[in-house]
Structure formats: structure tokens, C-alpha cells
Amino acid sequence: MSAHIGVTGLAVMGANLARNLARNGYTVALHNRSAGKTDALIEAHGDEGEFVRTETLAELVESLERPRRVLIMVKAGAPVDAVIEQLTPLLDEGDIVIDAGNSFYEETRRREEALREKGLHFVGVGVSGGEEGALNGPSIMPGGSKESYQTLGPMLEKISAKYNGEPCCAWVGTDGAGHYVKMVHNGIEYADMQVIGEAYDLMRSLGGLEPVQQAEAFREWNTTDLASYLIEITAEVLEQEDEVTGNPLVDVIVDSAGQKGTGRWTAISGLEVGSPVTAIAESVFARSISSQRELRAETNEVFPSGLDEHTPEVPYQEEGTQQTFVEDVRKALYASKLVAYAQGLDMLVSAADEYGWDLDLKSIASLWRAGCIIRADLLDTIMKAFDAAPEDRPKNLLLAEEFTEAINECLPSWRRVVAAAATYGVPAPVFSSSLSYYDSLRRDRLPAALIQGQRDYFGAHTYQRVDKEGTFHTLWSGSRIEVDA
Incomplete structure (x- = not known):
């Protein structure tokens, strides 16, 4: 039996992608460093399609039709690198090696160049949607050569998520473009999750809404322009009761958020390419400070959180004002989400x-409409904005007509919420930095002129x-006269 594709690395994501491929009619050769995982997958899910059991990479390669396609999920x-080093001597010119993990795009660019010199195709593929997406249809962002996509693309499109029948998979660009686009997706995800968290904190700390009440609010918001997967699951999380204590589950979860690197990479790359991704960077820093629990506990003893004698009384918890404040938070959340x-x-x-990529923003937005974490209704509007002729496309998403109108409509609420957060000591780093980004973009003069004067003075x-x-x-x-430099 000749398998259409081989998968090496059968942890949850690799196993689910293998099952997804098999369910869609492809014969999948399986390999894992420990053969026990291969056997366990076949025993539990062997009836889902055609699988070929292999024990070594050589057996895996031998079982594949040409050009060989080997998907690495380690x-x-x-x-x-270790798998590539073992694999490449077994392959022939034109074979395709696929890395569908969360690899750093610079490593993907390096690997693609090295394998290209050996006559092999290396394809870095961004896959979003977690374990469920891998099994039932993820958003897929492939890079590598366009030639490799002719062979690999139909297979990836078939297993991807579908939006109104359209696959959420398309060739993104050469070498590391696929992993780069996935990295930026994750950066937006970080910011999106953080602003939702800030909205929750503000509504509870200042608006007095308990989690179960907020669950109702988020469900209502999910019928508005905020409609998205993250808003949907936020309602589910806030409604959940802890079985042990009877308290809201969110109150017994440790308030320390980790990261796997993609958000940090996005912030660093933003600095490297000169793109001010302030909302994304602040969301990464917010996770970092959340993890400093001992320092936060000590600081809380010296500077207790909550109101003091210098802070005015919170005016947002009476029935009328509470509803107004909640609507202000909704609009501030939407505006900040647009900035991300x-x-x-x-x-x-x-x-x-x-990097010399030809990235199609309309196509990329289309890949995020289903299967991935940041899927949201506003992506259709984003696609529409970038569907115009190149000279008519907005230089920034906020300049697209529909989003310009939305920002103008949200702006008073956005300012009130950020002012309230500062007044009453509730941290809202992404709400605040997003508003500053908007204000910086529209300002005719920035204080950088003074900075340039300072730099000229001392250096x-x-x-x-x-x-x-x-x-x-x-x-x-000296004379303080100005001279040509």
C-alpha cells in the first residue's frame, strides 16, 4: 500500500491531523519515536480511515507515493532539526517536508533554504485551532515554494476548516511566510484575549457585575459587531461554577497566564520591522506581570489595591449608570479589538x-474566518476593505470606511472607559495603549521632534x-549655529 502522506510525531496535534487526513480519504503512514503511540492511535481510531504502521523513518519514507510528503509534528x-537531519538522506529530489508546528519563522527560512539546496521542498505550515481544529478542520497557513503547494495544497484545503464552503487554507508566500502569518495570528489572539480580560475586570471592579451576570452580557455582545469565537467561549467560562466551592470557576483559577512564545515573537518582530504593535506587546507584558505573583503580593501590602481617600466614589453600580458603563466597555472593547x-x-x-513576500491581506483574512481562535464576523469586513484595487486599499485598517465610522462612534465610550480605569486604579494596558495608538496616528505633530533635538545635542x-x-x-x-550634516 502506498500512503499519500506520512506523519511523524503522534502527540495530540500530530495524531489529530493524521486522523483528519484519514477521515478525508487519504492513506496516512504513521511514525512515532515510541511505537506505542502509533499502536494506540491505530487501536483507538483505525476504523476512521487507512493507516500504515511504520516503526522507523526509513519505513515511513518507503511507504509513501512520490513525490513523498512527510509531515513533522514534534x-x-x-x-x-533532529528529525530533518534523519529524514533528508532518505528522500529524493522533489519530495516535500512539512513542519506544521509552532516553529519560529527565521528557523523555517533557514530550513527552507538548506533543503532547497538539496532539491527538497520545505514547507512551514501555520495551523490554528488547537486539538479540536486539528481533528475537525483547522485554519491552515502554508508557506514554502508555490510549486510544492500544487502537490500539497489540495490535501491541506480538503482537511481545513470551511467557511460557507470555502477552505480556510491558501498558499501564503515563500519560505517562512506561513509560520510568520500564524505568529501574527497568535499575536492578535494575545491582544484579543487581554482586552476581553480587561473588559471583564472593569465591569466587575467598577460596574459591580458578577461573572454569571457578565456571561449574559457577553452572550448579548456575541450578537453584535463583537461576534467571535473568543466572545462566545468567554460567556461559557464566566458562567461555569466550581464543583468544589460553588464559587464562579474564574475565582478559583490562579490569575497567572503563561505563553508559548508566539506572542513574544510577534512583539520582537514588530520592533525589528518597525511596526508599532503596541496592543500585542502590552498583552505579552500583561501575561508577564500576571506571573510575578510574589512581587504582586508584596506590592499589594505596600500599595493596597482598591479605593483610597483620594479616589472619588465609583458611580457605575446603580441600575441606570451600570447599563451605560457596560455599553461603554463594549464599545471600548470593539475599538481596541480593531486596533489589534x-x-x-x-x-x-x-x-x-x-522579507520579499507578496502577502495578500484579503486572502489571509479569509483564512481566519473559521477553524482558528481569532475567528470573528469582522473578518468579512476586513476582506472587503482589502478587496479594492491596490491604490484604493487603506494604508491602515482603521482608515477603511466602515471601521472609521465604527471608531468615531466608539471613541467617546473608549475615552470614558480608559479615564475610569486610570481614575479608579484598574489596569487596562491594552485599552489604554490602543487608544494612544489611535491618537498618535491622527496627531499632526508628535514629540519626536524634541527627541531628535535631544539626540542631536548629546550624540x-x-x-x-x-x-x-x-x-x-x-x-x-559652540556657537549653536546650524550646519549642513
């Missing part, structure tokens, strides 16, 4: 210039003028 980093998407897409444009870094061409320097320690 831990990112050195383990991927705008920053992520802007970063993709900057990265495309940096002769020079500056440019608004009224004539050229580069200039002031002789600060």
Missing part, C-alpha cells in the same frame, strides 16, 4: 517588504527640517 526547535487587527495587518505589510545624530531638504546638525557646545 516540539519546535532542536527536535525539528490593524496593528497585526500593518506588521504583515512591513514584514512583506522586509550629534543630526535631524531633518520641515521647511527644506537635507540633514542638519546644531553646534550645541
Whole structure:
């Protein structure tokens, strides 16, 4: 029997992708460092399709039709390199090696170049949707050569999530583009989750809404322009009662959020390509500070949280004002969510210039409409914004007509919520930084002019003028005259 594709690495994600492929009519060769996982998968799910059991990578390769397609699902980093090193001597020119893990895009670019020199295709594939998505249809973002996609693409499209019948899978771009787009997806996910958390905190701390009441609010919000997977599951989490204590489950979960690296990579790459992804960076920092529980406990003893004699009384818990405050929070959440998407897409444009990719923002938005974590109704509007001729596309998502109207409509509420958070000491780093991003974009003059003057003073870094061409320097320690630099 010749298998259509081989999967090596049968932890949950690898096993579920293998099952997804088999369910869709493909014969899948299975390999794992420990053959026990291979046997367990076949025993439990062998009736879902055609599987070929192998014990070594050589057996895996021998079982595949040509061009061979081998999907690697092992831990990112050195383990991927180790599998590639064992695998490549067994392959022939034109064979395809696929890394569907959360690998760093620079490592994908390095691997793609190295395997290309050997006549092999290396495809970094971003896969979003977690364990359930891997099994039932994830959002898939493949990179690598366009030639490899001709062979691999139909298979990936068939197992991907579908939105109104359209596959949430398309070739993204060369070398590391697939993993880069997945990284940015995760960065937006970090910001989206953080602003939802900030909305919850504000409504509870200032609005007095208990989790079960907020669950009702989030369900209602999921029928508005905020409709999304994350809003949907937030209602489920807030409604859940702890079986042991009878308290809301959210109250017994430790308030420390971890990260697997993709959010951090997004923030770092944003700095490297000169794209201000402030909402994403602040969401990463928010997780970092949440993990500093001992420091937070000590600081709380010195500077107790809550109101003090200098803080006015919270006015948002009476029936009328509470409803108004909740609606303000909803609008602030939507505006901040738009900023997170705008920053992520802007970063993709900057990265495309940096790495020579031809990234299609409309196509990328289409991949996120189903199967992935940030799927949301607003993605249809994002696609519409980037469907225009190149010269008519907005330079920033916030400049798309529908989103410009939405920001203008949300702005008063957004300012009131950020002001309330500052007044009453409730941290809202992404709400606040998103509003500052908006204000910075629309400001005709920024204080960077003073910064340039300072840099020229202490380091002769020079500056440019608004009224004539050229580069200039002031002789600060001497005559203080300006000279051409």
C-alpha cells in the first residue's frame, strides 16, 4: 500500500491531523519515536480511515507515493532539526517536508533554504485551532515554494476548516511566510484575549457585575459587531461554577497566564520591522506581570489595591449608570479589538517588504474566518476593505470606511472607559495603549521632534527640517549655529 502522506510525531496535534487526513480519504503512514503511540492511535481510531504502521523513518519514507510528503509534528526547535537531519538522506529530489508546528519563522527560512539546496521542498505550515481544529478542520497557513503547494495544497484545503464552503487554507508566500502569518495570528489572539480580560475586570471592579451576570452580557455582545469565537467561549467560562466551592470557576483559577512564545515573537518582530504593535506587546507584558505573583503580593501590602481617600466614589453600580458603563466597555472593547487587527495587518505589510513576500491581506483574512481562535464576523469586513484595487486599499485598517465610522462612534465610550480605569486604579494596558495608538496616528505633530533635538545635542545624530531638504546638525557646545550634516 502506498500512503499519500506520512506523519511523524503522534502527540495530540500530530495524531489529530493524521486522523483528519484519514477521515478525508487519504492513506496516512504513521511514525512515532515510541511505537506505542502509533499502536494506540491505530487501536483507538483505525476504523476512521487507512493507516500504515511504520516503526522507523526509513519505513515511513518507503511507504509513501512520490513525490513523498512527510509531515513533522514534534516540539519546535532542536527536535525539528533532529528529525530533518534523519529524514533528508532518505528522500529524493522533489519530495516535500512539512513542519506544521509552532516553529519560529527565521528557523523555517533557514530550513527552507538548506533543503532547497538539496532539491527538497520545505514547507512551514501555520495551523490554528488547537486539538479540536486539528481533528475537525483547522485554519491552515502554508508557506514554502508555490510549486510544492500544487502537490500539497489540495490535501491541506480538503482537511481545513470551511467557511460557507470555502477552505480556510491558501498558499501564503515563500519560505517562512506561513509560520510568520500564524505568529501574527497568535499575536492578535494575545491582544484579543487581554482586552476581553480587561473588559471583564472593569465591569466587575467598577460596574459591580458578577461573572454569571457578565456571561449574559457577553452572550448579548456575541450578537453584535463583537461576534467571535473568543466572545462566545468567554460567556461559557464566566458562567461555569466550581464543583468544589460553588464559587464562579474564574475565582478559583490562579490569575497567572503563561505563553508559548508566539506572542513574544510577534512583539520582537514588530520592533525589528518597525511596526508599532503596541496592543500585542502590552498583552505579552500583561501575561508577564500576571506571573510575578510574589512581587504582586508584596506590592499589594505596600500599595493596597482598591479605593483610597483620594479616589472619588465609583458611580457605575446603580441600575441606570451600570447599563451605560457596560455599553461603554463594549464599545471600548470593539475599538481596541480593531486596533489589534490593524496593528497585526500593518506588521504583515512591513514584514512583506522586509522579507520579499507578496502577502495578500484579503486572502489571509479569509483564512481566519473559521477553524482558528481569532475567528470573528469582522473578518468579512476586513476582506472587503482589502478587496479594492491596490491604490484604493487603506494604508491602515482603521482608515477603511466602515471601521472609521465604527471608531468615531466608539471613541467617546473608549475615552470614558480608559479615564475610569486610570481614575479608579484598574489596569487596562491594552485599552489604554490602543487608544494612544489611535491618537498618535491622527496627531499632526508628535514629540519626536524634541527627541531628535535631544539626540542631536548629546550624540550629534543630526535631524531633518520641515521647511527644506537635507540633514542638519546644531553646534550645541559652540556657537549653536546650524550646519549642513
